[in-house]
Amino acid sequence: MNQSASGKEKVPVIAQVRQMGAMFWIANGSEALERLAxxxxxxxLPLYMFGSDSVLHLSMTEKGVIFGIWALIQCLLPMISGGYTEAYGYRRSLVAAFSLNALGYLLMANIITLASDSHAGRFSLMLAAACLVGIGTAIFKPPVQGMVAKTLNEGNSSLGFGIFYWVVNIGGALAPTLAAMIRGTAENPTWENVFYGAAIVSAINLVFCLVFFAEPEKDASKARQNPVMVFAETMTQLWQDKAMFRFLLIISGFWLMFMQIWDLLPNFIDEWVDARDVGGVLTSLLGDGAKALLTADGALKPEMMININSYTIIIFVLPLTWFLGRYSMLFSLVLGMAIAMIGFLGAGLGHAGYLVALFIFIFSIGEIICSPKFSEYVGMSAPPDKKAQYMGYSNMPFAFGWFIGNIISGPLYDTFSSKTRLAKRYLIEELGMTGDELTAIGDKEIFPALAAKLGLDQYEAADVLWQAYHPWVIWLILGAVGLASLIGMVHMARNKSQRRP
Known part of the structure; x- marks a missing residue:
């Protein structure tokens, strides 16, 4: 594998930054606001939808179906909407995107009011809200990412996409912290405030883009085509670029694994990880200021454990991006994938909070290395007049990986890792209870009943189930898919023609 970025002249950092126009920073600002919401x-959302203290009380399989459909919409639509953006205008796309996002967030805030006690109603409304946000986000991505790609060149693309990723994660880091504070507690929940806040931020972003976002020149030939013709040309372009198609297909398995850090790990932490040790460290640093970020028993909230990812990226993405600029894009991509996979497996196999936190940090280092390089590779491989269209293509592996990952992880979790299910199993197999007795207790009280019978607290009882049934096996299954993708990427990198970047 060729490690050096051969033939690439090293431009001083200050000179690279000066080459980035005003629209680069405006696009970054809009992306940061969108990510904040x-x-x-x-x-x-994973905690809002599933768990003993959740609001919607959906099963993990139902949650996986919603996230999976959301993934298909949000990730496949940009393959088409990117072509529409080039044809009909960037600003028009942004107006549609923010309007749909705000509607989706408002619907999420009012699901319980609209559905009342109907389980089917809660599921259907959550799915509808997810689809609205998915469509809005899908329309938003190509114009913003396309504008970033248009403002960069081969001399500053590595640093430019690193800065883009850094700015994105400022919004990504602040958002979970604010959400953890304003969602309230199990005793006094205020979940709806998170969704209303996201709708307000979307409206602010709409005004920001209308004021500052400059409209690039439209593709006149596409503007004369109807939407069906734009779609046909967009898909034909991808099929003709066989190397790009293979690249996107190979990396799909990695994104399948990758996305479960956000979709599955929060629930796994909520049910299986004792994060009181991490909560204690935060309390020693912040004192009473940490209370809003902790559960009632002093454990760090799951969303804040996951947020280690964003804060790691903010701190390390720029120096690492600068350092890795001397290496080829595919070498950095493979290196990052390997490190991320180690972090992924460690975070899922851990039972102690400090270990999970450590491996989320390791995963984040891998993400810093590989994710900007993925965007850079796609953006720099695109023809000059197809930047938004190709950035739309970059969502294809997210579509397949995110969709399939959620469709399979839901049933896998319900089978191997659901604490309620495993508690039922233990009560029947080890303590001799009958199915009728369990039905009389009710699912929400099953685990507390187990802990009471064993004379243990919730963490000690969870450890009994951990040792008996190995709920961590789900991470080995998902990790195996990521490993297959990594092997495929190594093979592609070794055989890659020197004619491509």
């Missing part, structure tokens, strides 16, 4: 919601 999106990640604030996504940080708490």
């Amino acid at each position: 999106f990640f604030g919601v996504r940080a708490v």
Whole structure:
């Protein structure tokens, strides 16, 4: 594998930054605001939908179906909407995107009011809200990412996409922290405030883009085409670029694994990880200021454990991006994938809070290395007049990986890792209870009943189930998919023609 970025002249950092125009920074600002709204919601949604203290009380399989459909919409639509953006205008796309996002967040805030006690109603409304946000986000991505790609060149693309990733994660870091504070506690929940806040941020972003976002020149030929013709040309372009198609297909398995850090790990931490040790460290640093970020028993909230990812990226993405600029894009991509996979497995196999926190940090270092390089590779491989279209293509592996990951992880979790299910199993197999007795207790009280019968607190009782049934096995299954993708990427990097970047 060629490690050096051969033939690439090293431009001083200050000179690279000066080459980035005003629209680069405006696009970054809009992305940061959109991520502030999106990640604030996504940080708490797994807990809002599933768990003993959740609001919607959906099963993990139902949650996986919603997230999976959301993934298909949000990730496949940009493959088409990128072409529409080039044809019909960037600003028009942004207006549609922010309007749909705000509607989706408002619907999430009012699901219980609209659905009342109907389980099917809660599921259907949550799915509808997810689809609205998915469509809005899908329309938003190509114009913003396309504008970033248009303002960069081969001399500053590595630093430029690193800065883009850094700015994105400022919103990504602040969002879960704010969401953890304003969602309240189990005793006094205020979940709806998270969704109303996201809708307000979307409205602010709409005004920001209308005022500052400059409209690039439209593709006149596409503007004369109808939407069906734009779609056909967009998909034909991808099929003709066989190397790009293979690249996106290979990396899909990695994104399948990758996305479960946000979609599955919060629930796993909530049910299985004793994060009181991390909560104690935070309390020693912040004192009473840490209370809003902790559960009632002093454990760090799951969304804040996951947020180690964003804070790590903010601190390390720029120096690492600068350092890795001397290496080829595919070498950095493979290196980052390997490190991220180690962190992924460690975070899922850990039972102690400090170990999970450590491996989330390791995962984040891998993400810093590989994720900007993925965007850079796609953006720099695109023809000059197809930047938004190709950035739309970059969502294809997220679509397949995120969709399939959620569709399979839900049933896998319900089978191997659900604490309620495993508590039922233990009560029947080890303590001799009958199915009728368990039905009389009710699912929400099953685990507390187990802890009471064993004379243990919730963490000690969870450890009994951990040792008996190995709920961590789900992470080995998902990690195996990521490993297959990594092997495929190593093979591609070794055989890659020197004619491509």
